[in-house]
Amino acid sequence: MTRAGRNGRDQLPAVRSRGVPEATIARLPLYHRALVALDDRGATTVSSEELAVAAGVNSAKLRKDLSYLGSYGTRGVGYDVNYLVYQISRELGLTQDWPVVIVGVGNLGHALANYQGFASRGFRIAALVDAAPELTGESVGGLCVHPLADLERIVADAGVCIGVVATPAGAAQEVCDRLVAAGVGSVLNFAAVPLRVPVGVDVRRVDLASELQILAFHQQRKQIEAGREAAV
Amino acid sequence: MTRAGRNGRDQLPAVRSRGVPEATIARLPLYHRALVALDDRGATTVSSEELAVAAGVNSAKLRKDLSYLGSYGTRGVGYDVNYLVYQISRELGLTQDWPVVIVGVGNLGHALANYQGFASRGFRIAALVDAAPELTGESVGGLCVHPLADLERIVADAGVCIGVVATPAGAAQEVCDRLVAAGVGSVLNFAAVPLRVPVGVDVRRVDLASELQILAFHQQRKQIEAGREAAV
DNA sequence: AAGTGTGAATTGATTCACAGCC
């Protein structure tokens, strides 16, 4: 766990979040989503086993995870869906509005600007920002693109504390520095470089090519394995 | 670690890949990228400390990780950049060509089709597939969109073994089932549901909204903390 | 009878610290 880097597995923490383990935190969004889906289907109660299946984890882990938040279940019965949704929402900060700024309106920035999954979870795109003058004023996903020079003003005016870096690798660190200087405390990094940030600022990296490479690694192993068996 | 699910930290493994720990595998792409960048800048040798900084990890972890692959460094000197790039490439299966099929050509599918980072790392988009008839024949990122009915044929003809699911949540499981039935052994899942797959098939999930939620969790903690201090 | 909550055991990952080699 580093303040700035990491992989499918070791990102963040800067403030050791009360007692909730990092691995548990990373699964809470999963549980939240599964619960919302169950609620939509009219379920009022779930057992740890049912919820675990819906979230794609095993039930022991789920119960352990939930136990870090409190004792929200009823023995012999299960969990009240609505109550648990509420508790997890509160824990995740979903009950508040999070204005987000997206820097870099290339392919990915475009997709993010149009992505519906953000709005439905309390994330509001406060502004899109791009360095390219020809994009300034363009409308993307219903939002107008602002010049990079406006970054600081936007962060201050909208009270942005989460920034998304979707720029080319070469621009990422500078953009990140400016975001942090302007007061942003959390950065989601799609660029292919690790971002250096001061202690207290959190960064998560999402690296699409890395994800494919990890799959390729396992795939290759499987094929070697299959070849070996065929040879025997 | 489940065959199908995951957390900020626990995805995959199906074939316990020789001796290399999962956490190490997930960092290899990071090292690979940092090395390529160093090579571009003309470096011929790196110490574990330099490479660690470039990759955003600490040097002890880096050395331990590399030691799982073999003893590729020279004591007192460091690592030969080219040689190490080669060894990691080989380990990751980067020396071979990986045809990939992308199912779902919405916002995200578009961005993925245009994403340059794939091609440069041995991943070739063999085809784009979408269920919407009005997209069939359209050209996206220089590739023509095929109807969903062609999925099995495409996988077979192009020898696809990695599939990318970028469909709405409701369609994801069915698409995944068809991919797996057609012979795909690794799936990258951008949909907001866990995919159930048979043992031996690997799935990695990338969930953009979850990443923001994890950041929001930490951000909220920081703000509560800051409020508490201000009150004292 | 059913199912949560949790200590204890286990497994896995990270960090330390230094012997060994260049």
Add this chain to the structure above:
DNA sequence: GGCTGTGAATCAATTCACACTT
């Protein structure tokens, strides 16, 4: 003298298994 490679120590996450509650 500098830096890798790695056992040993530590720390974190997962799983087990069962006491306890409804």
